[in-house]
Amino acid sequence: MMRARPLKVALLGCGVVGSEVARIMTTHAADLAARIGAPVELAGVAVRRPDRVREGIDPSLVTTDATALVKRGDIDVVVEVIGGIEPARTLITTAFEHGASVVSANKALLAQDGAALHAAAEVNGRDLYYEAAVAGAIPLIRPLRESLAGDKVNRVLGIVNGTTNFILDKMDSTGAGYQEALDEATALGYAEADPTADVEGFDAAAKAAILAGIAFHTRVRLDDVYREGMTEVTAADIASARRMGCTIKLLAICERAADGESVTARVHPAMIPLSHPLASVREAYNAVFVESEAAGQLMFYGPGAGGAPTASAVLGDLVAVCRNRLAAARGPGESAYTRLPVSPMGKVVTRYHISLDVADKPGVLAQVATVFAEHGVSIDTVRQSGKDGEASLVVVTHRAHDAALSGTVEALRNLDTVRGVASIMRVEGE
Amino acid sequence: MMRARPLKVALLGCGVVGSEVARIMTTHAADLAARIGAPVELAGVAVRRPDRVREGIDPSLVTTDATALVKRGDIDVVVEVIGGIEPARTLITTAFEHGASVVSANKALLAQDGAALHAAAEVNGRDLYYEAAVAGAIPLIRPLRESLAGDKVNRVLGIVNGTTNFILDKMDSTGAGYQEALDEATALGYAEADPTADVEGFDAAAKAAILAGIAFHTRVRLDDVYREGMTEVTAADIASARRMGCTIKLLAICERAADGESVTARVHPAMIPLSHPLASVREAYNAVFVESEAAGQLMFYGPGAGGAPTASAVLGDLVAVCRNRLAAARGPGESAYTRLPVSPMGKVVTRYHISLDVADKPGVLAQVATVFAEHGVSIDTVRQSGKDGEASLVVVTHRAHDAALSGTVEALRNLDTVRGVASIMRVEGE
Numbered sequence: 001m002m003r004a005r006p007l008k009v010a011l012l013g014c015g016v017v018g019s020e021v022a023r024i025m026t027t028h029a030a031d032l033a034a035r036i037g038a039p040v041e042l043a044g045v046a047v048r049r050p051d052r053v054r055e056g057i058d059p060s061l062v063t064t065d066a067t068a069l070v071k072r073g074d075i076d077v078v079v080e081v082i083g084g085i086e087p088a089r090t091l092i093t094t095a096f097e098h099g100a101s102v103v104s105a106n107k108a109l110l111a112q113d114g115a116a117l118h119a120a121a122e123v124n125g126r127d128l129y130y131e132a133a134v135a136g137a138i139p140l141i142r143p144l145r146e147s148l149a150g151d152k153v154n155r156v157l158g159i160v161n162g163t164t165n166f167i168l169d170k171m172d173s174t175g176a177g178y179q180e181a182l183d184e185a186t187a188l189g190y191a192e193a194d195p196t197a198d199v200e201g202f203d204a205a206a207k208a209a210i211l212a213g214i215a216f217h218t219r220v221r222l223d224d225v226y227r228e229g230m231t232e233v234t235a236a237d238i239a240s241a242r243r244m245g246c247t248i249k250l251l252a253i254c255e256r257a258a259d260g261e262s263v264t265a266r267v268h269p270a271m272i273p274l275s276h277p278l279a280s281v282r283e284a285y286n287a288v289f290v291e292s293e294a295a296g297q298l299m300f301y302g303p304g305a306g307g308a309p310t311a312s313a314v315l316g317d318l319v320a321v322c323r324n325r326l327a328a329a330r331g332p333g334e335s336a337y338t339r340l341p342v343s344p345m346g347k348v349v350t351r352y353h354i355s356l357d358v359a360d361k362p363g364v365l366a367q368v369a370t371v372f373a374e375h376g377v378s379i380d381t382v383r384q385s386g387k388d389g390e391a392s393l394v395v396v397t398h399r400a401h402d403a404a405l406s407g408t409v410e411a412l413r414n415l416d417t418v419r420g421v422a423s424i425m426r427v428e429g430e
Numbered sequence: 431m432m433r434a435r436p437l438k439v440a441l442l443g444c445g446v447v448g449s450e451v452a453r454i455m456t457t458h459a460a461d462l463a464a465r466i467g468a469p470v471e472l473a474g475v476a477v478r479r480p481d482r483v484r485e486g487i488d489p490s491l492v493t494t495d496a497t498a499l500v501k502r503g504d505i506d507v508v509v510e511v512i513g514g515i516e517p518a519r520t521l522i523t524t525a526f527e528h529g530a531s532v533v534s535a536n537k538a539l540l541a542q543d544g545a546a547l548h549a550a551a552e553v554n555g556r557d558l559y560y561e562a563a564v565a566g567a568i569p570l571i572r573p574l575r576e577s578l579a580g581d582k583v584n585r586v587l588g589i590v591n592g593t594t595n596f597i598l599d600k601m602d603s604t605g606a607g608y609q610e611a612l613d614e615a616t617a618l619g620y621a622e623a624d625p626t627a628d629v630e631g632f633d634a635a636a637k638a639a640i641l642a643g644i645a646f647h648t649r650v651r652l653d654d655v656y657r658e659g660m661t662e663v664t665a666a667d668i669a670s671a672r673r674m675g676c677t678i679k680l681l682a683i684c685e686r687a688a689d690g691e692s693v694t695a696r697v698h699p700a701m702i703p704l705s706h707p708l709a710s711v712r713e714a715y716n717a718v719f720v721e722s723e724a725a726g727q728l729m730f731y732g733p734g735a736g737g738a739p740t741a742s743a744v745l746g747d748l749v750a751v752c753r754n755r756l757a758a759a760r761g762p763g764e765s766a767y768t769r770l771p772v773s774p775m776g777k778v779v780t781r782y783h784i785s786l787d788v789a790d791k792p793g794v795l796a797q798v799a800t801v802f803a804e805h806g807v808s809i810d811t812v813r814q815s816g817k818d819g820e821a822s823l824v825v826v827t828h829r830a831h832d833a834a835l836s837g838t839v840e841a842l843r844n845l846d847t848v849r850g851v852a853s854i855m856r857v858e859g860e
Contacts (some may be wrong), residue, residue, distance in 0.1 A: 014804070024580065024724060034767045035579045042505035131577060137725035139569070139577035147561060149465045150745020152458065214749035277731060280710050289731075294454060294742035295567035295732060299717075301707060312724035315580020337464040387785035388835070 007036065007322045008043035010100070011084040012077045012091055014054055017132070020311035021079060021318075021320065022057050029413075036322040044069040070095040077321050079314060080104040082133075089113055093279050100399045101325060104170070105132035105310055105315040111206035111222040114213060118334035126267060127315035127324055127331050134207045135160050135286040138302040139310030139316070144214045145332050148292055149326040153215040154389070155291040156254040157429060160207040162284030162304040163198035164230050164250040166190045168238075169264045169282050172247050190284050200229035201267040204252045211267040211288070212254035218340040220254075220265050226345035228268035236426075237423050240355060244427075246271040247279050251428060271353055272429035275301070279429075289429075346403030349404040351430075353381070353396050355422040356412060360391035368393060370416065375408040376400065390419075396427065431735075432753035436465065437752045438473035440505045440530070442496050442521055443512040444484055444633050447535060447562070448475070451509060451792035454486050462745070466752040470507075470603050470799060474499040500525040506748050507522075509744060510534040510619055511562075526554040531755060535562035535740055540640040541652040542645060548764035557754055557761050559747035564588050564637045565716040568732040568737030569746070569747035574644045574720070575762050582723040583645040585860060590637040591604065592714035592734040594660050594680040597622045598668075598699075602677050607665045620714050630659035631697040634682045638803040641718070642684035642695040650684075650695050652807040656775035658698035667853050670785060670824065674857075681858060685778070687691040694771040701783055702859035709859075766801035776833030781810070781860075783826050785852035794847045798823060806830065813821040820849075826857065 009025070011018055017150070025042055033039040045057060046066035056060065063069055065170065070078055070091050071221040080094040080102060084090045088109050092102050093116075104110065110117070110133050120126040131141045135158070144153065159165050163185060172180035182199070185191035197203045205225040214218040230250045242249050246311050249272055254265045272279050277299045286304025291297055296299065303309040324331055358364045372379050378398040385392055397405065439455070441448055455462065455472055461839070463469040475487055476496035479658025493499055500508055500521050500749035508525040510532060512518045518539050518783045522532050523546075532551065534540065534821050537814050540547070540563050551558040561571045574583065589595050593615060600611035612629070635655040642650040660680045670773065679702055684695045707729045711717040721727055733739040754761055788794045795814065802809050808828040815822055827835065842848050 020724070028580070028582065031582065031647075032580060035762075035765060135698070137574035138728060142572060142577050143569035146750055147572050148742065148744040149452065149749035150458070151742040152460060152461065199732065217461075224433065280707070292742065294450070294745070295737040296736075296739050298568060298730075298732035300569075300728075300730060303726045306726075308724040309726055312581040312722065315724070316577040319579035320576055321760065324759075327757075327759040329578075329754075329757040334466075335465060368507075 006041040007038040007076040007325060008041055008074055009318065010043055010069050010078045011227065012044045012078060012080045014045050014047045014057070015128065017081045017310045017314065018381070020053060020307040021081065021314050024037035024311055024315055025038055026056055029408065032319065033417055035125065035319050037326055038322070040318070040322060045076060048055065055319070066091055067094060070100065071098050073098055075100045076325050077318060077368050078102045078319060080106060081314065084105070085109055085112065092117055093120045096111040096120045096126050098122070099126070101127035101321045102319055103314055104128070104130045105314055106130070107133040107203070107206040107210060114210065115336070122333055125330065127164070127321045129321055129331065131317050132212050132310045135288055136286065136304040136306060137312045137402040138286060138304065139286055140300050140302045141214060143300065145335070148290070148295060148410040151295050152293040153254045153290060154216050154293060156211050156288060157278065158211065158252045159249050159281050159286050160252045160288065160304060161198055161204045162286055163191045163195060163252060165281060165286070166284040167199070168230065168233065168248055171233070171235060171238050175235055178231060178233060188353060201227045201250065204250060204267040208252035208254055208265045208267050211252065212263060213336065215254055215265070215334045216256055216263045216340055218337040219336045220263065220342055224265060224342040226266035226268070228271040233269050234423065237425060240353065240423070241271045244271065244353065244396070245426070247271050249278060253428065257343060257347070262341045262347070264345070264348050265345050266345060266348060268426060270428040271428045276390070276429040346401060348402040349399050350402055350405070351397050351399050351427040352405045353394070353425045353427050357392045357419040357422055358391050358393050359417045359419065361417070362388045364391070365393065367415055367417055368395070368412065371411045372397070372408055373403050375411065377404050377408050384416035392422070432558060436469040436471040437506040437755060438471055438504055439474045439493040439748065440473055440499050440508045442508060444477045444487070444512045445476050445510045445511070446737035447509045447740045447744065449484060450512065450737040451688050451744050454741055454745055456486055462749065466751050467756055468752070470748070470752060473505060474502070474650045476749045493512060495526060496521050500530065501528050501792065505530045506755050507748060508532050509748060510536060512536070513538065515539055515542065517720070521799065522547055526550045526556050528556070529556070531557035531751045533744055533751055534558070534560045535637040535744055536560070537563040537633070537640060541639040544640065545649055545764065545766070554761055556762065557588055557751045559761065561747050562740045562743035564640050565690060565718060566612070566732070566734040566736065567742045568718065568730050568734065570730050571644060572716055573730065575765070576640070578720070578722055581725050583722060584686045585719060585721040586645050586718060587639065587708065587800055588682045588718035589679055589708055589711050589716050590633045590682045590718065590734060591628055591680060592716055593625060594787060596714040598660065598663065598678055598680065601668050605665055608661060608663060617650065627804070629661050631657045631680065634680060636696040638682035638684055638695045638697050641682065642693060643766065645684055646770055647765045647768040648693060650693065650767045652771055654695060654772040656736070658697035658699070660699040663699050667855060670783065670853070671701045674701065674826070676703050676857070678855065679708060679809065683858065687773060687777070692771045692777070694773050694775070694778050696775060696778060697855060700856040700858040706859040737850050750800045750816055776831060778832040779829050780832055780835070780836045781827050781857040782831050783824070783855045783857050784839065785821045786825070787849040788821050788823050789847045790819045791847070794821070795823065797847055798825070799843065799847055802838055805834050805841065807834050807838050822852070
């Protein structure tokens, strides 16, 4: 039954993920062959620094000329784990033009140029798989593209960045402030020396773009995703969330509008109830909660990063793509047929939790309530506390358009009796 | 791009799941066509009672002759949602022989005759998909078969029966006894009039057999699965679990032995730590926790039953099978190449939590400890409490072979000073 010709794999990048992919391809060669129906062979490894020792990799396979490798013509599958936009983009399109299918873990590239890459795969009749690009080892792209292909997804709510979840979990469990928790994350290797991409939500925004596109069968680019980082979340915010029976998570939220005619995608910190399955996602774990019409509420949980987990996702794709090649078939391509527009953040319907520092005198609450009413935002609860002439008001709103909510906050800032807006946090997952 | 010829689907069974499949095929016809690349058409619906009104289904499609329907020869996909062994088994093999692929939700049949059905699909070059057979809407078969195809699964730990999870969750949250919680489950429609298949673990055992086979690429039949129901779990057991920082769940557990040379599959109630992700699975939800070599710990969560969720899984399979037919390709078939033997329960390595009613006199603990030592079972903790000449001992063991643990319990029963074994519960998920 086993084909004589092995399938040839070119590996672009041999860092944390790439070296793990190469290792598993070697140590689990027999298992992979059994699952694919033919052996797979590492045919070349493109690296930047050829002199670095790479344990278990035949030095004769190592090259610095990635372009020549993807142009060889005998490569069945190119595995791209370089990351970033260039040279990854050009290498992937060149690979398609020379007959290879592609497995990629590149979220930034997929979020920015997914449509063009899918088109290149389509034109050349090849596969483009990228399970590893979102939430590491967690099967998510395949369940959304395939398992839920007969259902209608209305909402995706995800913790898709492990660094920020580790920081927020530490803040929640120890009462630490942001900087202290970030320092611990850095010390433990959960945060990079420059944590900007994580803590400012850029990484999560790229994943949100990919998830929204797949979930709603439409095109969502990175620029379409509203983004707020979590560097301004304070220990006081976390304590406030606790008092409401909530915790704070950095969420990627993709929603279909109530009228079904548009979608939104956004990343920001939000309060979610402790009873929500996402609330119990600890440390650097990721989890994605999916709401669909027929299936109801699903959640996918696991490690969102790391060499071995990401390699697991890459290899799952590699097996699928190799099987498709043997069958001269293709997996599902891009599905963007719904062509739904992406609405701006102002159109999102959500709730706010707002803490105000106010003057401790009669009539303040009435003034504040009037501002909400003027903006058409209905108040759910208000909590007042005060001492020594200082007072604070915590207002939780009902659901309203984000534009109305931010308009309300702007107007509150202009009230003489409001000394400051201590925090604003959206409330999700209810 | 759209093929003119629609793909023809025969639906066997039109109960809670079947009618939902038919409804979605009609209401979401354009979406399904876009995802498949061709329209799908309901070509026939086989039912037992043709006179029952079936809203939204063309009466001319309804037949009582399921055999004639699957033999028609123009059917692309047969969707079997009858359940049970016969006539489902014969209809499925007949469908393969007449050129159709099959989507089934039939856990009992797959657990008992999966190998024969896969062989029939293989011989005829057709697909057999059954995502809906395990844990309803939760994508599980596809992630295990495909997403983790490049990884090595070592353990699957699942809450795969919603009825028993509802009962145990009620007992845990309200302090109710088994019967009271069962009555509530029945009143709310979560338990059937005869709850035997659920509460005695038969339903979960079928799912464990299917999961073990797919996870370990070996053949596991229903008879290979050790099974204990949860009817004897008491409010006192739940309280005991709480004192240990645990809760009690009915678990389906599939494990690869430490030496990798055999596998086990079992269903029984067990204590799991409250910090384990499965502990927070409430009400009738299902969740499956997967441990693999590279990916690490993954969890899949969602509704495990119900018409619409099960239909979602069926339709996901239907889209995949239809796409395969258009491409003249096949999805992954059965993968049982590892041919690992299934070890009996005695070989399982686990921990016990044992409550003993003992005489309140000196030396009892020494006697009991001696029995454990004689059987090679190491004690982790002992808690003694007593009053009025009665006393109880709660012993938690370290990990040992299940055979040694049950041998220990037998010997304890024969001690004069042990008046009774109040409860025995395995401890998992640590």
